Amino acid sequence: MPHIRLSEGLPGIRGLFAFRPETAKPLCELAEVLLHTPGTLSLAERELIATYVSSQNDCYYCQTAHGAIAACHLDGDQSIISEVKRDFEHASVSEKLKSLLAIAGKVQRGGKNVQLEDVERARRQGATDQEIHDTVLIAAAFCMYNRYVDGLATWAPQDPASYRERAAKVARDGYLAIPADVQAARAERSQA
Amino acid sequence: MKPIFLPDVESNPQPSPVTDLIRAAQSAGTEYPQIWHLFAYRAQATANLGAFTQEMMRGECPLSPGIRELIAAFTSYGNDCPF
Numbered sequence: 001m002p003h004i005r006l007s008e009g010l011p012g013i014r015g016l017f018a019f020r021p022e023t024a025k026p027l028c029e030l031a032e033v034l035l036h037t038p039g040t041l042s043l044a045e046r047e048l049i050a051t052y053v054s055s056q057n058d059c060y061y062c063q064t065a066h067g068a069i070a071a072c073h074l075d076g077d078q079s080i081i082s083e084v085k086r087d088f089e090h091a092s093v094s095e096k097l098k099s100l101l102a103i104a105g106k107v108q109r110g111g112k113n114v115q116l117e118d119v120e121r122a123r124r125q126g127a128t129d130q131e132i133h134d135t136v137l138i139a140a141a142f143c144m145y146n147r148y149v150d151g152l153a154t155w156a157p158q159d160p161a162s163y164r165e166r167a168a169k170v171a172r173d174g175y176l177a178i179p180a181d182v183q184a185a186r187a188e189r190s191q192a
Numbered sequence: 193m194k195p196i197f198l199p200d201v202e203s204n205p206q207p208s209p210v211t212d213l214i215r216a217a218q219s220a221g222t223e224y225p226q227i228w229h230l231f232a233y234r235a236q237a238t239a240n241l242g243a244f245t246q247e248m249m250r251g252e253c254p255l256s257p258g259i260r261e262l263i264a265a266f267t268s269y270g271n272d273c274p275f
Binding site: 022023025026027029030033034037110111112114116119128129130132133134137 | 197198199200201204230233234236237240241242243244247248251271272273
């Protein structure tokens with residue numbers, strides 16, 4: 001049960017987006033820039049970084065939601081997501097992505113854990129400064145989103161299948177479209 | 193000041209108010225917080241983060257701005273981030 005009174009039926013961060021539209025807007029816009037605008041890291045790679053950090057933070061909602069979005073970008077392949085969460089150094093992803101996941105994991109444990117040798121490893125694998133920068137910001141931002149979602153004890157559906165429909169929409173349209181159920185919950189709240 | 197890990201980030205600021213601040217501090221030879229380089233590098237992400245921070249810290253809320261800054265300072269202390 002959430003620590004504050006949220007609209008029923010809206011899981012995870014969506015209940016919070018309905019609760020506080022003013023902060024929802026920039027949070028969604030940040031997610032859009034980090035995860036859904038064209039860049040040299042693929043959308044799948046960026047969602048995998050977000051999913052990995054969320055799993056390290058033990059945030060069930062975020063790792064399942066973003067894992068499902070990553071799977072959409074990977075033509076439905078769930079196995080890579082489980083591999084990355086379990087042991088990314090032996091997952092079937094590029095050496096460059098492994099080096100970026102290593103940096104993301106260190107940011108998750110605390111920013112000061114990132115050392116010059118981590119950055120040099122990523123550079124040797126061909127990562128640009130922008131890619132390293134965005135990896136750190138995705139990891140830092142997801143520590144925020146994860147703590148926001150769990151710090152208010154939001155509800156999360158346990159069945160991974162229930163995340164797929166919404167994931168397909170986000171994978172296609174990005175993070176700026178406000179889902180109909182969030183809009184409806186906001187309208188209800190403003191009348192109450 | 194020590195250079196940051198990513199020289200491309202430091203040397204490629206986008207046109208933004210914080211870029212002007214960096215230039216001014218550099219030409220005056222004064223120290224400045226290196227988070228400015230991160231702010232200047234990804235202007236859109238910074239604008240969104242700034243909008244979020246503005247709403248969180250100064251938006252309508254029963255907690256006074258002073259109390260909110262105190263929560264931010266306490267959390268940053270807990271995270272061992274002096275800036």
